[in-house]
Amino acid sequence: MTSRTEYQANLFTADFLISDEAIEELTEQEDMDYFRMCKELYVSPDLMSFKLFSMIQRGYRYNLPQGLNSTFLKN
Numbered sequence: 293m294t295s296r297t298e299y300q301a302n303l304f305t306a307d308f309l310i311s312d313e314a315i316e317e318l319t320e321q322e323d324m325d326y327f328r329m330c331k332e333l334y335v336s337p338d339l340m341s342f343k344l345f346s347m348i349q350r351g352y353r354y355n356l357p358q359g360l361n362s363t364f365l366k367n
């Protein structure tokens with residue numbers, strides 16, 4: 293993680309672009325996995341990690357399958 297500002301911007305972006313309801317709906321499907329969920333929502337795995345991390349911080353019970361990478365938007 294590079295800077296706190298970049299980290300916060302990534303969390304904001306993830307929450308802005310991906311609704312909690314969309315995540316809840318997809319995770320109810322038994323055959324859904326992390327990368328398929330990314331594909332269904334047309335988001336990168338890095339952005340999805342920030343979304344799941346945000347939801348975990350707010351009390352949702354999800355596993356974070358990969359770490360947070362704040363520099364993914366620079367690539």
